Amino acid sequence: MSNIKYILGHFADPDDLMHGIDKLQEGNVKIYDVFTPMPIHGIEDKLGIKRSRLGKVAFCFGLTGTITAISMIYYMLVYDWPMNIGGKPHFAFPDFVPIMFELTVLFCSFGMVGTYFFVNHLAPGRAPRVMDLRATNDRFVVAIDAKENPYHDKIDNILKEAGAVEIKHNERKYVSYE
């Protein structure tokens, strides 16, 4: 039993990469993930990746902001310390709308920044998860789980025939831990 954890196929061109994905899928090789320096149209559909739930997360963060704002203002200006401001009723809703709007945006944006750091392991003190450094530069990398797909020679051949410029057998998942 080898210690190979992941097989990485490097492609020099997005079209070659898409061709490689086709060939691997034809050979019933399960693809773990694909890393590219730029977004490629249609790759999610090809890999069968589910749509991101980011929109729902953003909505929840935003709603939290709205509720925080309205409860805060209501407590301060209507319940705890009502004041006469310009002869308006204490619960002068139109005046509250800008604050509700701003807190919605603030919570949503901060929440999304936090989500981004959390999902990508970018918090200070955590090693970022990078399987191959050149995927952030000039290479289009297909990662295949070597434990799930036992026939490594077959995978190498498929990658080579599909036009891979480099094939790596990695014993560690993330290079960034080194």
Add this chain to the structure above:
Amino acid sequence: MGNHNHTHTHNFSEQFVFSGKLKTWSLIAIVVGVLSIAFGFLTDHAERTYANLLLMAYYFTCVCATGLFFIALQYVAQAGWATGLLRIPQAMSRVLPIASVILFVVCAAGLMTHNLYHHWNGDGLTDPSSANYDKIIAGKAVYLNVPFFLARLAIFLGAYSFFAYLFAKYAQREAEQGGLVFYDKSIKWSAVFLIIFGFTTPIWAFDTIMSLEAHWFSTMFGWYNFAAMWVSGLCVITLIVILLKKGGYLSWINENHLHDLGKFIFAFSIFWTYVWFAQFLLIYYANMPEETVYFYKRWEPEYLPWFWVNIVINFVAPILILMARGSKRQTNTLMFVCIMLLCGHWLDYYMMIMPGTVEAHRGFGIIEIGIAIGFAGLFAFLTLNQLSKRSMVPTNHPFLEESLHHQI
């Protein structure tokens, strides 16, 4: 990327055929409109008829102007996604000169017969010795007087119509000769047009709509009208695209293009609310009688329900329905929202115009519905007639290929 041999199965030589039921019904609608106008005058509702004519003529001109604005925006942004549907705003912008003439005639006739703008256009309003003397109006008379008013209207609408003619000419030449020359020219003149349009539309709205209540003013009013114009124009473009697709045309337009149009409608419905609320909040907060008079009138029992319906239909409904990705990609949902927003912005204009003209004598009956149907029929007839004269796709446009492969 390597060289692709792009192949597609779309029939770019297809031609829209404007005939049969569609033509009959749009002509019937025009007849209904004419009969409603006649009904309005014969039943002694001259002012109400004029107010409705102004509403629909303004709405009609705004929608056509949006077609022009849409084209110019696409050129200046060098955007490719909408190229496949560009013939529709182009057809709308070709109708702009006719719409402009109608709006001008309505405004001028309203002025002459004192059915419109009588708040600042009346005997003795600017004469200190007259019993009708109005100090505020007299102070604004340098700007609000009949010759200058009509001259402004003529210059603005004339300028827009000129640009509509110019872009139509470039599009025609591009279709005949190809090359990038006319595309580059269109970008240059689109930039010029957008600057002119941006500075003159607020003044156009101040003149045609805001001056109905000449004591009151709001600097947000121009952008508020622009937002209403842009949302309703986008809805018209989307609706025509959807109906043409349902009729078997435009095979190259798919849910990705509709998604982008839906996003536009969603975003600018929120923008409309933003501007509407900015105007409302400042007036509410400052609470100055000369400003609150506008909302006071709209808070009277005969307008109050519609005041709320306006916000629900133009803000709450689109934001809730269009927020999800799926609903922007579903043809029928999007079509429903477009129709709803077109009715909603009719109501929006109604709320702008009626309290300042017919005030408590407002109505909703044959005159309102008939004139709206008449103008809708006129718009459909003229636009579809323009659309049927040319190919359905700008085949020599440099971004056509990008539009075909648009994916989001």
